[in-house]
Amino acid sequence: MTVALIRFKLAAYTRSHRLLQPLFVLVLMLMIFYAVRAPADDAAGSYANSAGLLIVVFAWAARGLLDTEPDAQRVVSMAAAGGPRREITAGLGACAAVNTGLAALAVVVPLLIGFQGVPPAAMIAQGVLLHLLAVATGIALGALSSRPIMPSPAASMPALFGGFAALLLVSYTPVGAVLIPIMRWMRAANDGTLGADLPLLALPTLLWSAAGLVAYALLRRTRP
């Protein structure tokens, strides 16, 4: 039932053409990132920059997907699927599906046209992991700025883009190490220490993303 609801939400999202907005921005950002072909042995640095900055695109896509349905449809879907938990899970599952596709583009396109050669497999794997971390962060940010939580676009759009800017700025400070350490991804990748540092960088990212999603689910209890 949850899978059927994910399919329904994805169908509504793609038919609404809302996907085009974050997709265009993603392509534009990739064109800027890889305007000059990066050396293959510097792929980790390029991937880290890409993952860090694409968080806002993943968040935008997640918010757009969750906002596609009219409010009453969410209530109908909750009843049909057998409870709010399934509807919320399906919404986040659909966000994960869309953003995994966008992240795949961000990893694969540079392999085809963005690098001067084929990067080492370990760097490609790091690129995949960093983009998955960015997807998790983006979904949490997008969900928390979606319409059930923030009904007014005047509040939700600044919350999404301001939230991303705040994450980025805070990650420059010492506190950033225990929040979402976006700048530290980039530095570690450029310093060549990403392989060793990745677990420490991934842990706070995943914990905060999970905390964001739990907060979203709790808030949805009175905001169907």
Next chain:
Amino acid sequence: MRLSTVSFRYTRRGPWILRDVDLDVQPGEVLEVTGRNGAGKSTFLRLLAGVLRPTAGSITGRPARVGYAPETFPAGQPFTAAAYLAAMARVRGVSGHGDLADRLGLTPLLDRPLGELSKGSAHKVGLVQALLGPAEDRLLILDEPFAGLDERARGELAMIVAEVAAAGGVVVVSDHQGDLREVTARRTLTVADTMVTAGAAGEPEEPLAVVEVVAAASAAAGLAARLRADGHQVRVRPATAALPEAAETKEGPRV
């Protein structure tokens, strides 16, 4: 299904919408929920549907299948009526929508995009999706279901409500139009000032039954009129097949 001291408010410091609501609902009951605008009827219906969780208290014994038809169907969705109903059937794990679209007069409009349907027709799509699946072990929640429906669909919907109740389902209807007055075994609940109080009952202890009658087409109108005059709900439709021979000889009420 039992509500035990159910209270609800939307925010921690917000006003209570409902307080200490106790209610026992038996299978086969039809509940008619009334109350002025803003009294909390829709919140009450959403609590019953399990869409909202009580702030305090508990709701237990909710039937496995819940159908919810909102007061205004969300027609702004990029599907045809048929594609939407097929998707909702898949979400429920059932196939097709049986004769529901036919009965409510929706069949000719199934290929239309939801956004192009009239308000009444879109409302029928909302009703059909709520009714998908078998009637047994069902909780059917209809928020102002008769508003905007044509006369035939109103009569048909009242019949469907009676059928769901007859199959042991629970039906909760928020109704300003009084279209349920012919449904016996209904209980009226009034939502006001954070309380839900039981009002006048129709004939609460009287169970419902569906009696199928096959008659010559020329005699159908007269027969229907006589049965309506006796206070029954009647629906006339073309016979698709003769009733099984065995059914006619059984002792049961199937005639």
